[in-house]
Each structure stands twice: as C-alpha cells, then as structure tokens.
Amino acid sequence: xxxxxxxxxxxxxxxxxxxxxxxxxxxxxxxxxxxxxxxxxxxxxxxxxxxxxxxxxxxxxxxxxxxxxxxxxxxxxxxxxxxxxxxxxxxxxxxxxxxxxxxxxxxxxxxxxxxxxxxxxxxxxxxxxxxxxxxxxxxxxxxxxxxxxxxxxxxxxxxxxxxxxxxxxxxxxxxxxxxxxxxxxxxxxxxxxxxxxxxxxxxxxxxxxxxxxxxxxxxxxxxxxxxxxxxxxxxxxxxxxxxxxxxxxxxxxxxxxxxxxxxxxxxxxxxxxxxxxxxxxxxxxxxxxxxxxxxxxxxxxxxxxxxxxxxxxxxxxxxxxx
Numbered sequence: 001x002x003x004x005x006x007x008x009x010x011x012x013x014x015x016x017x018x019x020x021x022x023x024x025x026x027x028x029x030x031x032x033x034x035x036x037x038x039x040x041x042x043x044x045x046x047x048x049x050x051x052x053x054x055x056x057x058x059x060x061x062x063x064x065x066x067x068x069x070x071x072x073x074x075x076x077x078x079x080x081x082x083x084x085x086x087x088x089x090x091x092x093x094x095x096x097x098x099x100x101x102x103x104x105x106x107x108x109x110x111x112x113x114x115x116x117x118x119x120x121x122x123x124x125x126x127x128x129x130x131x132x133x134x135x136x137x138x139x140x141x142x143x144x145x146x147x148x149x150x151x152x153x154x155x156x157x158x159x160x161x162x163x164x165x166x167x168x169x170x171x172x173x174x175x176x177x178x179x180x181x182x183x184x185x186x187x188x189x190x191x192x193x194x195x196x197x198x199x200x201x202x203x204x205x206x207x208x209x210x211x212x213x214x215x216x217x218x219x220x221x222x223x224x225x226x227x228x229x230x231x232x233x234x235x236x237x238x239x240x241x242x243x244x245x246x247x248x249x250x251x252x253x254x255x256x257x258x259x260x261x262x263x264x265x266x267x268x269x270x271x272x273x274x275x276x277x278x279x280x281x282x283x284x285x286x287x288x289x290x291x292x293x294x295x296x297x298x299x300x301x302x303x304x305x306x307x308x309x310x311x312x313x314x315x316x317x318x319x320x321x322x
Contacts, residue, residue: 107129
C-alpha cells in the first residue's frame with residue numbers, strides 16, 4: 001500500500017508545481033518557431049491592407065521590421081522552410097519575388113477593369129483569383145507611395161490608372177482642356193454637362209478627378225496642378241456659401257426672404273430657383289440641421305402659403321390695390 005500512496009503524493013505535487021509554473025508564465029508544449037510569428041504578422045498585414053506588397057521599410061506598430069524580415073525570407077527561399085510552412089505562405093497569397101507579388105495585384109486590377117470598365121475599386125472588393133483586395137494598394141500607387149517597374153506602370157496606364165512620374169496623354173489632354181476653359185471663362189467651375197468643342201466631356205472629367213481626390217487616388221503632383229488652376233474640391237460647399245451670401249444681400253435690400261421663383265440678383269445668382277431647390281432638399285429630409293438653422297435664422301419660409309411666395313414688396317413686381 002505504500003507505493004501507491006507515494007505515487008499519488010508525487011502526482012499531486014507535480015500538479016501543484018505545474019500550476020505554479022503556469023502562473024509564472026510557463027509555456028507548455030512545443031514552442032512556435034520564428035517563422036510562425038512572421039506568418040501571423042503577414043496575415044495581419046493582409047487583413048489590414050488587403051495585399052502583401054510590403055515595402056522593405058515597413059515596421060509594425062510594435063517595432064517589428066516586417067519589411068526587412070520578408071526580404072530575408074525571400075532571400076532564403078522556399079527550400080529553407082518545411083512543407084507545412086511553405087503551404088501556409090502560399091495560402092496567404094505570398095509570392096517569392098517582389099515583381100510576382102505586384103504582378104498578382106496588377107492582374108487583379110486588370111480583371112476588375114475588364115468586368116466594370118473602370119478602376120475605381122471599392123475597399124471591400126476581393127479578387128477571386130488572388131484573394132487580394134487591391135483598392136488600398138492601387139491608391140498608394142496613384143499617390144506615388146509605391147515604386148513600380150516600367151512594365152508594371154505600362155500595364156496600369158493601359159487601363160487608365162494615373163501612375164505618377166509617367167507620361168499620360170489622357171491626363172495631359174484633360175489638363176490642357178481645363179486650362180483652355182479657364183482662359184476663356186476666367187475660372188474652372190465647369191458645369192457637369194459641359195463638353196468642349198471637340199467633344200471632351202470636361203464637366204464629367206472634373207467630377208471624376210474630384211472623386212478620385214476624395215478617395216485618396218489622385219497623386220500629389222496632379223492635385224497641385226489642378227489647385228494651381230483654381231479647382232474647387234468641394235463645389236457643393238461653395239454653392240451653399242454663395243447661396244447664403246445671396247440671401248444676405250436680399251435681406252439687406254428688402255428686409256425679408258419672400259423671393260420670387262424667377263428672381264436673379266445683380267450678381268447673376270438665381271436666388272429664387274435655389275430657394276426652391278433647398279426647400280425640396282429639406283422636404284426629403286436631406287438638409288443638414290446646421291444648414292436649416294442658418295436659413296431659419298434668416299427668416300426662411302419653408303412652406304409658402306398656397307405653394308407660392310407672397311408677392312408684396314418684392315422687387316420687379318407691382319401689386320394692384322383697391
């Protein structure tokens with residue numbers, strides 16, 4: 001009976017020691033190799049950025065030099081890894097040369113363009129062939145944050161991507177058209193439906209450039225070139241500011257905002273039509289509270305009696321009195 005009691009005592013002691021060591025931070029089982037730490041970081045980068053075209057200079061938030069580590073993995077080659085480790089990288093979409101990694105992303109962009117006719121790729125779009133989400137990568141290319149070889153840049157230019165530092169005839173033609181418009185009109189507030197004499201849809205071109213800039217997909221040099229011409233990146237905000245200024249001019253002149261629908265002020269601002277427009281926006285519940293408050297403070301009449309504005313004391317119109 002003595003032997004079983006000793007064995008039981010030792011087992012109980014081992015369990016207590018294990019509990020103590022676990023509390024001190026002991027890791028039980030086989031330690032993970034450095035490779036799996038790198039793998040996990042690659043997987044996190046893929047989740048955050050949608051691709052694995054990692055710059056050599058990239059450092060994780062905790063100071064881990066992931067870009068440098070990836071270069072070492074590539075230099076060592078596939079043969080330095082076990083079959084399991086190599087398969088894990090393949091599953092992530094990792095390529096063993098940098099040009100191959102970029103080629104996958106360019107192919108994903110080309111497939112999107114072939115399917116949709118443009119390269120304005122949504123953030124959540126995933127390419128089925130590569131499992132990459134190329135939107136962030138493409139935006140960084142356009143901003144000039146990523147170096148491409150000549151062949152890679154040529155492929156992207158062929159589908160209309162504006163790669164910085166590369167000649168782009170379409171961009172140059174659009175910029176020349178904007179310069180010509182400014183020379184003729186004194187500004188570049190191009191109406192959306194405007195077309196040049198040779199058929200260029202310049203209004204649509206400018207709207208697309210504004211959209212790309214909002215999405216971070218217009219390179220810094222092109223932003224600077226357009227700003228030098230006087231392009232307004234937020235034309236809707238400018239229209240609102242101009243509308244309030246026209247309201248204030250009318251109030252100073254007439255003391256109210258009972259504006260005829262066809263009224264145009266001395267600065268050629270169609271105040272009457274804009275009043276109708278903003279009433280409609282408000283009825284649809286699309287007018288921000290701060291804008292409604294700004295108009296309320298000026299005495300805006302939201303629901304004219306009988307659907308028409310009162311006509312007494314309005315400029316340009318006489319009323320018969322009994």
